[in-house]
Amino acid sequence: MTKAVVFGTGSWGTTFAMILAEAGTSTTLWGRRAEVVEAIARRHENPEYLPGVALPPSLRATTDPAEAMEGADFVVLAVPSQTLRGNLAAWRPHLPDHAVLVSLMKGIELRTSKRMSEVICEVAGVPEERVAVVSGPNLVGELIRREPAATVVASVDEKVTARLQEACHLPWFRAYTNADVVGVELGGAVKNVIALAVGVAAGMGLGDNVRATLMTRGLAEISRLGAALGADPHTFAGLAGMGDLVASCTSPLSRNRTFGENLGRGMTLAETIAATRQTAEGVKSCESVLDLARKHDVEMPITEVVVGVVHDGMTPREAAMLLLSRTPKPERYGV
Ligand SMILES: NC(=O)c1ccc[n+]([C@@H]2O[C@H](COP(=O)([O-])OP(=O)(O)OC[C@H]3O[C@@H](n4cnc5c(N)ncnc54)[C@H](O)[C@@H]3O)[C@@H](O)[C@H]2O)c1
Ligand SMILES: O=P(O)(O)OC[C@H](O)CO
Structure with a gap:
């Protein structure tokens, strides 16, 4: 079974974790705040960002990055773009050797003008073949009602995009592949x-x-x-x-x-x-x-x-x- 961890219990991190879990991927959410993590793990709800939304009971949650990343095939990053560098540096020691790092973020780093995938390669010390991005018209307010939507999963490695597409594809959430990470x-x-x-x-x-x-x-x-x-x-x-x-x-x-x-x-x-x-x-x-x-x-x-x-x-x-x-x-x- 494919295993994923999503870093960030904000609106998109939580919703993408819900999508992964519903698509049959074994998924864990990592969050900073114990009370939010506790609510996701025990009540299957994120009261801070998605109050009233029932999350899949199979979705796990933890504040421990090492526990979250154990055996993960995909390490999905969903924190604000300007915080990625610092956070990823702290998480790097726990990265599984062959995990693919997936960016959900839509920002460009201040000072360096780097795209998120560039920051990931630099901070995690991984080649671009181990990085993917997910982007598209994915407004969380609609996805939590499971309204139909589509997205793009991109990586320079087509084996990676095929695996990621399978990990998040649902009848109401269509994932298309693309090799153009920059675009x-x-x-x-x-x-x-x-x-x-x-x-x-x-x-x-x-x-x-x-x-x-x-x-x-x-x-x-x-x-x-x-x-x-x-x-x-x-x-x-x-x-x-x-x-x-x-x-x-x-x-x-x-x-x-x-x-x-x-x-x-x-x-x-x-x-x-x-x-x-x-x-x-x-x-x-x-x-x-x-x-x-x-x-x-x-x-x-x-x-x-x-x-x-x-x-x-x-x-x-x-x-x-x-x-x-x-x-x-x-x-x-x-x-
Ligand atoms: N919400 C959407 O509809 C949507 C859809 C697609 C892409 N995105 C992109 O996903 C990324 C995340 O957005 P979101 O909607 O989840 O944001 P959000 O504001 O809902 O949540 C941000 C999360 O990051 C955490 N956070 C804030 N500062 C932090 C820090 N310094 N260190 C660690 N964690 C921190 C917050 O506690 C929260 O869990 C953004 O780049 C956004 O553009 C959002
Ligand atoms: O709410 P916005 O403006 O950050 O847009 C959310 C997502 O990027 C839509 O896919």
């Missing part, structure tokens, strides 16, 4: 930034034309950055590209979109942060995405104004004026 990770991280922009526009009371324009030009930004980093352009037309972008930019369940909407309505950054209970990765990653773009000489005007509004005191109105006053250009070469 799949970029799609997930940058759509959060575009969802912030769409949220700001919605909060300002702007309509569907603006939202559609931001999503489309946002996809152009994702694709340009992807091209510079060697991603497969087809990935961005898929679930981890357009699919995830559409879900986050249109759903009231998206934390990034909601965060932007609050800013667009006139809430201050401090008020917006206080109103956000869960991880909205784009808030931090917009800066590292912009750094990455600048390192590779890629123009990302929507990302630039998101950084301006979230971190540099730019007003939503100033951001809109900046985007609208850009030089007219052909769509195809819209840089």
